Amino acid sequence: MDDTRAGGEKNAERLTALSDGIFAIAMTLLVLDVRVPPDLTAQGFRDAVRGVLPDLGAYALSFMILAAFWRDHRRIVELVPRFEGRTLKLALVWLGAIALVPFPTSLLSEYASEPLAGAVCLTNLLELAVLRTGLHGRWPSDPATERTARFVATDLGNTALVFGATVPLAYAVSPVAAMWSWLVLLPLKVTLGRRYRREQTS
Numbered sequence: 001m002d003d004t005r006a007g008g009e010k011n012a013e014r015l016t017a018l019s020d021g022i023f024a025i026a027m028t029l030l031v032l033d034v035r036v037p038p039d040l041t042a043q044g045f046r047d048a049v050r051g052v053l054p055d056l057g058a059y060a061l062s063f064m065i066l067a068a069f070w071r072d073h074r075r076i077v078e079l080v081p082r083f084e085g086r087t088l089k090l091a092l093v094w095l096g097a098i099a100l101v102p103f104p105t106s107l108l109s110e111y112a113s114e115p116l117a118g119a120v121c122l123t124n125l126l127e128l129a130v131l132r133t134g135l136h137g138r139w140p141s142d143p144a145t146e147r148t149a150r151f152v153a154t155d156l157g158n159t160a161l162v163f164g165a166t167v168p169l170a171y172a173v174s175p176v177a178a179m180w181s182w183l184v185l186l187p188l189k190v191t192l193g194r195r196y197r198r199e200q201t202s
Helices: 004-033 042-079 086-099 102-108 114-134 143-172 175-200
Strands: none
Touching: 004 042, 004 086, 004 102, 004 143, 042 102, 042 114, 042 143, 042 175, 086 102, 086 143, 114 175, 143 175
């Protein structure tokens, strides 16, 4: 194994360790906004629990989003042969965006959906850029690996498109309508996943 390849693999290992730590911290920070004040009366406690429900919803949504990013990152590490140069720099910028996710999440329950939608769109585009630059703009020659790379790229592109489209939708219609439109991703992901599994077994 030459030094360049060995260095790239070491970078991938270090990047994975760093990303696991950042994801763990970001996922933990999400729950810090979910709290009930102490020393409440019975009625005050019930009111406080009802008031914290939007925070719980924002936490659950953002946790699932971060879990999806972590899963995609694992797939990309397996697909990209070496992390160096521009690919490594983009990966670090992407991790910076991941660490920022708790902030727009804290705005979601109190203000609007636009910050989180914009952050998710940007993060998906950065992750897609990491994949494409890591593959040097070419799909892998192995058919099975190519199918996986195309699946990951399409999934990232669809997610970025849906979340990006909801930013103007929130201004034109309403933030609530924009958040409900995120559900469009469910049938898209199910259809894409079924097609990928069918191609893998054919």
